Amino acid sequence: MDVKTLCLAVLFQGEATGYEIKKAFEEGPFAHFQRASFGSIYPALSRLLADGMAVAEAHEQDGRPDKKVYRLTQTGRAAFLRAIGQEPEHDQFRSDMLFLLYFARELPPDRVAALIDRYIESYTSQADHIEACRMERQSSGAEIDPGRWLVSGFGVEVYRAAADYLVRNRGPLLSGLSKHSQAAE
Amino acid sequence: MDVKTLCLAVLFQGEATGYEIKKAFEEGPFAHFQRASFGSIYPALSRLLADGMAVAEAHEQDGRPDKKVYRLTQTGRAAFLRAIGQEPEHDQFRSDMLFLLYFARELPPDRVAALIDRYIESYTSQADHIEACRMERQSSGAEIDPGRWLVSGFGVEVYRAAADYLVRNRGPLLSGLSKHSQAAE
DNA sequence: AGCGGTATATATCGGACCGATATGATTCAC
DNA sequence: GTGAATCATATCGGTCCGATATATACCGCT
Numbered sequence: 001m002d003v004k005t006l007c008l009a010v011l012f013q014g015e016a017t018g019y020e021i022k023k024a025f026e027e028g029p030f031a032h033f034q035r036a037s038f039g040s041i042y043p044a045l046s047r048l049l050a051d052g053m054a055v056a057e058a059h060e061q062d063g064r065p066d067k068k069v070y071r072l073t074q075t076g077r078a079a080f081l082r083a084i085g086q087e088p089e090h091d092q093f094r095s096d097m098l099f100l101l102y103f104a105r106e107l108p109p110d111r112v113a114a115l116i117d118r119y120i121e122s123y124t125s126q127a128d129h130i131e132a133c134r135m136e137r138q139s140s141g142a143e144i145d146p147g148r149w150l151v152s153g154f155g156v157e158v159y160r161a162a163a164d165y166l167v168r169n170r171g172p173l174l175s176g177l178s179k180h181s182q183a184a185e
Numbered sequence: 186m187d188v189k190t191l192c193l194a195v196l197f198q199g200e201a202t203g204y205e206i207k208k209a210f211e212e213g214p215f216a217h218f219q220r221a222s223f224g225s226i227y228p229a230l231s232r233l234l235a236d237g238m239a240v241a242e243a244h245e246q247d248g249r250p251d252k253k254v255y256r257l258t259q260t261g262r263a264a265f266l267r268a269i270g271q272e273p274e275h276d277q278f279r280s281d282m283l284f285l286l287y288f289a290r291e292l293p294p295d296r297v298a299a300l301i302d303r304y305i306e307s308y309t310s311q312a313d314h315i316e317a318c319r320m321e322r323q324s325s326g327a328e329i330d331p332g333r334w335l336v337s338g339f340g341v342e343v344y345r346a347a348a349d350y351l352v353r354n355r356g357p358l359l360s361g362l363s364k365h366s367q368a369a370e
Numbered sequence: 371a372g373c374g375g376t377a378t379a380t381a382t383c384g385g386a387c388c389g390a391t392a393t394g395a396t397t398c399a400c
Numbered sequence: 401g402t403g404a405a406t407c408a409t410a411t412c413g414g415t416c417c418g419a420t421a422t423a424t425a426c427c428g429c430t
Contacts, residue, residue, distance in 0.1 A: 001281055001284055002386075002387090003386080003387075009284070009288070012288075017407095017408070017409090018408080018409065018410090019407065019408050019409075029287070030284070030287075032278065032283075033278055033279060033280040033283040033284060034279060034280075034284055035277070035279070035388090036387085036388095037387070037388050037389070038388090038389090038409080038410075038411095039387065039388055039389070039390090039410090039411080039412085040386075040387050040388075042409070042410060042411085043386095043387095043410095043411095066408085066409085067407085067408065067409090068408090068409080081291060084285055084288055084291065084292065085292075088281030088282060088284070088285055088300075089281050090281075090307075091278070091279065091280040091281065091282055091283075091304075091307075092220065092278075092279050092280075093217065093218055093276070093277075093278050093279075094218060094219060094220070094276065094277050094278075094279070095218040095219075095276040095277075096186055096273030096274050096275075096276065097273060097276055098217075098218040098276075098336045098339060098340075099186055099194070099215070099218060099219055099273070100269055100273055101332050101335055101336050102214070102215075102332050102333055102336045103194070103197075103269055103332060104331060104332030104335070105330060105331070105332055106266060106269065107269065107270075115273075119276075122275075122276075144361075145290060146289060146290070146357070146358050146361030146362050147286050147287050147288060147289030147290055147358070147362075148287055149358075149361070150286055150289070150354050150357075150358045151283045151286055151287045153350065153354065154283060154347070154350055154351075154354075155283075157346055157347075157349075157350045158343060158346055158347050158350070160346075161342055161343055161345075161346030161347075162339070162342075162343050162346075164342075165338065165339055165342045165343070166339075169335050169338065169339075172331070172335075173331050173332070173334075173335045176329075176331030176334070177331050177332075187415075187416090188415080188416070202378095202379075202380090203379080203380070203381090204378065204379050204380075220417090221416085221417095222416070222417050222418070223380080223381075223382095223417090223418090224381090224382080224383085224416065224417055224418070224419090225415075225416050225417075227380070227381060227382085228381095228382090228415095228416095251379080251380085252378085252379065252380090253379090253380080
C-alpha cells in the first residue's frame with residue numbers, strides 16, 4: 001500500500017491533519033502493520049489536494065503554526081474504495097532480531113541473552129498494550145467493529161506467540177551455544 | 186540492516202554471486218525476515234569491492250554471461266562482525282491483509298472470506314516449508330547450529346499462530362459482518 | 371522442429387520512501 | 401526557570417524497490 005492510499009485510509013475515518021495522520025501510524029490503529037513518515041505524508045497530502053480527493057481547511061492557531069485539516073471529497077472516498085479493491089501485496093516481516101540471532105555463534109553469549117530478554121519484553125508489552133485497548137473498547141459499551149476486532153486480536157495472538165517461543169527457547173539456545181564453544185576448544 | 190551488511194552476511198557464510206545473494210533473500214535462509222533487491226545488491230557489491238571488503242573472481246561460463254564470484258577479505262569479515270555488534274532496529278511487520286481486514290465492513294463479505302482463506306493457506310504453507318527444512322537438516326546428521334535452529338523454529342511457531350488465529354476467527358468475523366449489515370438495513 | 375516459459379546472470383534507472391533536520395511556539399514537570 | 405516533550409508543517413539527501421534491458425540455455429508441450 002502506498003502512502004497516498006494510507007492517507008486516504010486515515011481520512012476515510014474522519015478529518016485529520018498531517019501530524020495526526022503520522023500518529024495513526026505511530027501509536028494509532030495502524031501502528032502495528034503499516035507505517036508512513038512525514039517525508040512521504042506531506043507530499044501525498046499535496047497530491048490528494050491537487051487530484052481533488054481532499055480539501056484542506058486552515059485553522060489559524062493561537063501561537064502555533066497554522067493547522068491544515070484535511071477532509072475527503074466524494075472523489076477521495078471513491079478512490080479509497082477502489083484502492084482496497086486491488087490485490088494486496090504479500091505480508092512481510094522484517095526482523096533484525098532474527099538476523100542477529102541467526103549469527104548467535106559469532107556474538108558474546110551474554111549479548112545474545114540480553115538481546116532475547118529485550119525482545120521478550122518488547123513483544124510482551126506490545127501484546128499487553130493492544131489487549132488493554134481491546135478491553136477498554138469492549139467495556140465502553142460502544143458498538144464493536146468486527147474487522148477492527150479481528151485485527152487487534154491477531155496482534156495480541158502473534159505477539160504472545162513470539163514472546164512465548166523466546167521464553168521457551170532462551171535456555172536451550174544458550175546451553176547449545178556454550179556446548180559448541182566447549183567443543184571448539 | 187542496510188543492504189551492504191546483508192551482503193556481508195551472505196558472503197560471511199561462503200563465496201557467492203550477486204544472483205545467489207538475491208536467492209538467499211528469496212528462498213534461502215534469510216527469506217522470511219530480511220530482503221534485498223538486485224537494484225541494491227549490485228551497487229552494494231561494487232561498494233564492497235571498492236572498500237576492499239571483498240574480492241571478485243570472474244568465471245567465464247559456457248554461453249551464459251560471465252559469473253562474478255565474490256569472496257570476503259579479512260577486512261570484510263571484520264566489518265561484518267563490527268556491524269552485528271551495532272544496536273538492531275525495531276522489528277517491523279507490514280501487512281496488507283490486516284489493513285484490508287481493518288476495513289472489512291467496506292468490502293463484499295465473499296471477498297473478505299476469500300482473503301482470509303488465501304492468507305491461511307499462505308501462512309500454513311510457509312510454516313510447512315520451514316518445518317520440512319528443519320526436519321531435513323535434523324535427520325541429515327550434520328551438526329545443528331543453535332542460532333539458526335532457534336530462528337527457523339520462531340518462523341514455524343509464529344506462522345502457525347497466525348494461521349490458527351485466522352481459522353478460529355474466520356467464522357465470527359463473517360457472522361459479525363452480516364449481523365452489522367442487517368442492523369444497518 | 372519450434373514455441374514459450376523458466377532459470378541463470380549482470381546491470382541500470384526512475385520513483386517511492388525514510389530519517390534527519392529546520393523552524394518555532396506552548397505546556398508541563400522538576 | 402530550565403529543559404523536555406508536544407504540536408505542527410515542510411524539505412532534502414540518500415537508500416532501496418520494481419521494472420526493465422540484455423543474453424543464453426534448458427525443459428516441456430504440441
